[in-house]
Every structure is written in C-alpha cells, then in structure tokens.
Amino acid sequence: MTIIDIRNMSFKYKDEYVLEDLNLQEDQPMIIGLWGRNGSGKTTLMKLMSGQEKQNSGQVSILDFNPYNNVSASKQITYLRENHFFGKTWNVNDAMKFASMFNDNWDQQEADYLIDLFELPRKKKIKTFSKGMQSMVQSVIGLASHAPVTMLDEPTNGLDAYMRKVFTKALRESFEADPRYILIASHHIKEIEKICEKLVVISEHHVKLNEPIEYFQSRGAILVGKLEDIQQVVSNNEVIEQSTIMNQHKIMADIPFNEELIKQCKALNIKVDKASIQDYLVNITMSKEANNG
C-alpha cells in the first residue's frame, strides 16, 4: 500500500490555480516537513489530503482512499490546522472526548500524558486559552489520534522556546513508539530540521523538491571574491542570489557545499561558507528576476 499517492493533481479557488500538476508519493512511515513561502499552498495541500477539498483534476489517494467526503478515510487521517474549531464552551476534556470519537486509533493515555506535559488546564474553556495553548491542544489531538496519516499545520505557532522543545521531543517520542506518516507544515526550518527525515518544498504551484533533510544541510554555498574567479567555480544557472560591494562579488549558489568546493575556493582565494537552510530555501523559491534585480 502506498501511504500517499498524488498524481498530476491540480486545484483552483475560483479561477486561480493554487496547485498545478502536483505529484507526491510516499510509502514509508516518516516525519516529513512541508515548507513553502506564504501562500504557496501548504494548507490547501493538507486540506486536499484530508478530504476537505476536492481536486479539479488528477489523483489524490491517501492510504488507498480517495479522501474527499470519505468517512472511512477521515478516521485514518488527522489534519489539525491553525485556528481549529473548538466548541465555544469546550474545555480540554470535551475536546479530547470529541476527538476520540473520530479517530479509530485514539490513545487516551497519551492524550493525558501530553495534557500534563504541556501544562494545559483541563477545565478552563479553550476559547480563553492563549494562542500557544490552543496550538498545544491541537498537538495533543494530533499525536494522541495515532492516525496512520497525521498532518499538523504550523503546530508550534505561538509556543515559547521551552514549549517548542517540549513539543518536538514529544512528537519524536510518539513517532518512535508508533511510526506513522506525520507531515508538518512549518516556517521554522531550524526546528523541523531536527525532527524530520525529509523535506517537501512547495513552490510555483507544485512540489519543487522532496529530499532527505541531509540534502538541504549540504546544499547552498556563499562565495565572496572576484567575479572572474567565482565564475570558474560556479556556472550562471547555479547562481541564486548575487550582490557586489566595493569590487567584491558575493554569490549564493545552488551547489553542494563540500570538501572539493572548499579546496577549489581556497586555491582561487575565494571565501566560501555554507548558506543557511532558511536562506537557501528562500532563494530557490524566488524568481531569478526578484533575486538579481
């Protein structure tokens, strides 16, 4: 069984395509990061994968289900988004009871453990919670549901540094106890880098990259030196950002940062550093005109 099998899928709101000819196949339980710039379509993709929207063309198959309006699929797929609806009078216990009814693999023991770990008051109305506390309620549901396909949309939004750490540790532990497909949309690349095996990058309406996290950790170099020297190392189409200050050229290139590059640069008196994943991702998802203009 393939866990995720999306082929040539397109989706538009009214007349505007948000996702076009998108492909994504996964057959291993894994924690995967979903990264894309604002408005790139991460939430839309998760809605399509959880059956809350229907594609205009192509195929969306999750656990061999067509998820759209499919009750059997919804018991195997958990999607928790920002600003999730909680009943106006609900407290944490009510939310857990509600979630347990819709998830076949609900683990109440884990829910209780996480509620205590995240220091959530059980009897206070959720609508009075801070943003971070509301995110944590979502995460409790997301993890305790133990759905074979679990999608968390910006789960650490509003969390302070301490709670971010608590959350990522809890997520990892939950996954190790029960490996499943967990997709996490986040702008906080430094955080997901630590917990994800792979990263899916959405850009220009489709999956631009779907690679192990090590790919991103070894890709992207910043070179500073004379233009003619840099041109010996980097070809034009590998340049993703460039600037000039006082005759010194600074170029970010879409190339592997490795020993060979360091050696080459040393010989040409070029200063070379690894680009941060964040900078690398921002640059490869920007148009060339925007970058070099």
Ligand SMILES: Nc1ncnc2c1ncn2[C@@H]1O[C@H](COP(=O)(O)OP(=O)(O)OP(=O)(O)O)[C@@H](O)[C@H]1O
């Ligand atoms: N209900 C809607 N009706 C019309 N357009 C929508 C709707 N929801 C989203 N969009 C548009 O679809 C595009 C993708 O939005 P989406 O929320 O999927 O992006 P995102 O990658 O999750 O963004 P962010 O990182 O800012 O949360 C945006 O241009 C957005 O304006």
